[in-house]
Amino acid sequence: MAEAYPWQAALWQTLAGRTQHAHAYLLHGPIGIGKRALAERLMARLLCRSPVGLDACGQCKACLLLAAGTHPDNFILEPEEADKAIKVDQVRELVSFVVQTAQLGGRKVVLVEPAEAMNLNAANALLKSLEEPSGDTVLLLVSHQPSRLLPTVKSRCVQQACPLPSEADSLAWLAQALPESSAEECRELLSLAAGSPLAAVSLQGQGVREQRAQVVEGVKKLLKQQQAPSQLAEGWNSIPLLLLFDWFCDWSQLMLRYQLTKDEEGLGLSDMRKVVQYLADKSSQSKVLALQDWLLAQRQKVLSKANLNRVLLLEALLVQWASLPGQG
Structure with a gap:
């Protein structure tokens, strides 16, 4: 049943x-x-x-x-x-x-x-x-x-x-569904799943926290010019494309919010807060808006199962991301 x-x-x-x-x-x-x-x-x-x-x-x-x-x-x-x-x-x-x-x-x-x-x-x-x-x-x-x-x-x-459960209800359910995960890990998974507890369990099964750590490390190396966009695009081959676009869309939105409010409490999960704040401070709002428009358009193509060249698409994303700091 x-x-x-x-x-x-x-x-x-x-x-x-x-x-x-x-x-x-x-x-x-x-x-x-x-x-x-x-x-x-x-x-x-x-x-x-x-x-x-x-x-x-x-x-x-x-x-x-x-x-x-x-x-x-x-x-x-x-x-x-x-x-x-x-x-x-x-x-x-x-x-x-x-x-x-x-x-x-x-x-x-x-x-x-x-x-x-x-x-x-x-x-x-x-x-x-x-x-x-x-x-x-x-x-x-x-x-x-x-x-x-x-x-x-x-x-x-x-x-x-159909109702989205409250954070308290979701965390209580996740504590039972994922007994080996800490309260902080459950909270992080719920955030990555946009508040959907069953999606959080699914993401945990996919190893999303490890995938996220790999992407965050890659983004930091990209901004320090320690790794090229093409290398990262190839290295992220096992990470679902929609997941990657969800994260980059979220980060661009957090940048825009910070540019408008300067609210440091609204910088998202701790793993990318400093990066988001740095890019928001160093990038023009017009560039961030243009990138967000592009990200949303590409995400829609991913959702509609368009025949995309994955590596070239990710390389284009990362080239734009690396060029955010500076005027433009």
Whole structure:
């Protein structure tokens, strides 16, 4: 059974407590806050034949079939390969499922995640099923980036924002999820995960703190002219491109904030505070703004899975970064 996260308690009461359900829900929010688990929990509740309070019983035929992955009235639509698009042929299979009669005589439930992975043709193919699903069918769409969804998809769903937990709730949960990590390490991971506790656990599993230390050391050597952009670009081959752009976008934003406020408390994590402050003091605001615009544009290309030359892209980033100090 999907995990019930404490920060979802109020939302769960609202969703599971409904006497009549919408034909389509769009559960959206930042990645790493438990939206998929919430959708799976709701899916189990909707398919269960003998619910106990607001939860599925876990014991009836429907619950046992769902747990085994063989429930005939359940359809999960996700990319065939990680980080790839959901294709129109996959959606056509879903549409065929939706028009069938429920084999167990109850509801049919569809889970789509991440919904923004549908390409344009796939999203258009889903519209009729979203608007008029046959029989008692409920579609649960999970999205980390609802801005990338077609307006026609969003308008056909009940849109439900999922809550980002408070820092206190996240740290309490992380203390249990990562018992070998110190409180300071958990706080650092949560910051790197932009406040999303499940993403923090995932980052810890990827060795993000070691990757971050490697990048920070490289940036410092770059500014001291001890290492060339091309060397660093090659050396960071194992670090996810999106992670690198997230960090450089964050650092450029911190620079701008410091240039405007001179608030030393707002310089981010301790590993880059002195570097951020130094660059903010030595760089013109126009150069930092221009770099941030470029970073955001390239980050969007990374998100959209554009065919990029990784090494050349990172080299271009580092050349601009190294040229920040000075007038311009």
